[in-house]
Amino acid sequence: MRDLRFSHRWLGAVLTALIIGAAPGRAQDRLETKAVPEAAPVRTEVKVGVSLPLSGPLAAYGKSTLEGIRLRMEEANAGGVNGVAVKLVVEDNLGDATTGINAYNKLAGSDKAVAVLGPITSTVALGIRRAAAKLKVAVVSPTATNDKITQGHEYMFRACFNDSFQGRIIAGFVARETKKAATLVDMNSDYSKGLARSFKDAFTAAGGAIAAEEKYQQKDTDFGAQLKRIKDSGADMVFVPGYPPELPLIIKQAKAIGLPARLCGADGWDNEAVINGSGDNVENSLLVGALSSENQRPVVKTFVQAFQKKHRPAPGTFEALGYDSASLVLEALKTGTTPDAVRRGLAAIKDFEAVTGRITIQDGDAVKSAVILKIVKGADKYETKYVATVNP
């Protein structure tokens, strides 16, 4: 009996070690905190934290954003930003609110970052508001669009537009084509809920009617019941503010059930996993993006060229906003290299020529234009095509 008990303890220890070792949250420790080549040793080093989902279902978005951030920081370090070398400290927040808070606390606390780029999702960004007020290190979210993120908070900023704006412009475009639309919302996501609300407000204000408001939960795999209801409601267009992995499934299952309505979405759609992972039912869908790579402004051209030199495909919304959020922090670093100076610098940004438009920071929000994109069939796969630019 004694040996047996000993072996239990052994096994317990091994299991615990395995569990701890395998947890993806730990993987972040092994993620390289990549310093970009430093040329002149005289420069003071400034740490900028990055908190993104690099594993989990939103990993594709996190990686896209990181590519944009890295590109901008490499350019900056090669050129020199008034005597500072920027070092990125990267944390994987798994797209999870609790892990997001821990990541922020680590970056702003023990890592002594002067600003934190990310998180990119609304639920995680909302989660770190309190920590940001306490540690007083500015957060610049590249893509978290929920209205409440920046409201009444000195340290929360974003490089993207917010949900009210985004919902309003897509609703405007949908209202041009039909007066009868439906929404399909992820009830676990602040992004999805906020966006659906602003879509509904703007769409009804434009004289449209929401025929069905259906909801699903994250991790659902069967949307037949919801799609069936939307089909029965007779809606001509369905607004689906979501993310993978649910989004591609919804798009495929809408086709399977024979839903005649066209689906449309927001910035979450601007990703390869959606555009080329959802079958042929994406054709002609409208979405809101921050950038069209066909745009001819010089900043955009330089960015698209630089990006394509490093990575193969053309950059989308997430790459561009990652790049722009890094630009905003670099711009703010001109004010000084303390967290407080960076915050003041961010708040004072005005008419900054960024890739995703001319940005003015107002109460933490980036006031700038958005583009409407349409998914069309390209030579060998689907791609987004520029439809229109909408100014705030």
Next chain:
Amino acid sequence: MHDLPFYLVSGLCIGSIFALVAVGYTLVYGIIKLINFAHGEFYMVGAYAGFGAFCLLPPGLSPWVAIPLMVLAGGTAGAAVAVAAERVAYKPIRRSGRLAALLTAIGVSFLLQNLFAFIANAQPLQYPTEPAGGVGEVCQRTVLIGSDGLVAVRFAYIGLAVLLSLGLWFLVMRTRFGRAMRAVSQDADAAALMGIDVDWVIRRTFLLGGFLAGIAGTLVGLQSVTEPMMGFVPGLKAFVAAVLGGIGNLAGAIIGGLALGVIESLAVWAGVPTGYKDVAAFIILILVLVIRPQGLLGRMTREKV
């Protein structure tokens, strides 16, 4: 409020999956009184193995050959991981009490989820819908019920669930192994005294449960996504199904699974908001437990003191 057949059929389809997974819960519980919370992860491992098989098989292979092979691979992987979990995690603590076993099961569940998140980079996998005639495309083909399409693969759920249930019934009721299983379930010590190798029976039971869960996982992965956390919700629902039918009772698990699927679907048909269809299922569960605590087909057992 019409279209009852559509809702009924889609409920039966998802219910078949719950049933396949619930059988594993109930078998294991029947034998060693362990609520194996890692059972949903056997389902997930099966789905990954199915996807792995898909990647390994030559791309030109007819889906009619490829899909059965993938399902078989999923089942085998589910069985293998179930046996491994039993051997490594459950066997050493079999006599340490039910709480220790339960906690270990939760540990195994986390371990497997995170292991796959680590290995597979936690990227949700989907079968490519190109080219036409490939596995991914075939699995998106639909059958019309009334005017609504339902993915054809889902009908395979029902067929397979019926077939496998019959096979299982035969195994448990008509073979030596089944008799040994029933004996161990009644009284493991007495069974051991009669010369039954209890360890062997337990291992076989895990193998069986894991096999069915792996098959279910692959089938679901075929027309949806494969990702590390995919086993959690079906695992939970299947557990509910097993309790609904009377945990430890084979027929109960199958009926419980089907009932749960149909209830969920009919709740939507009856006008419950789609976001709350799970609530309907759980209310039914609570009602059943209040009125018949032993489950639909469960037998009341008195605790021996």
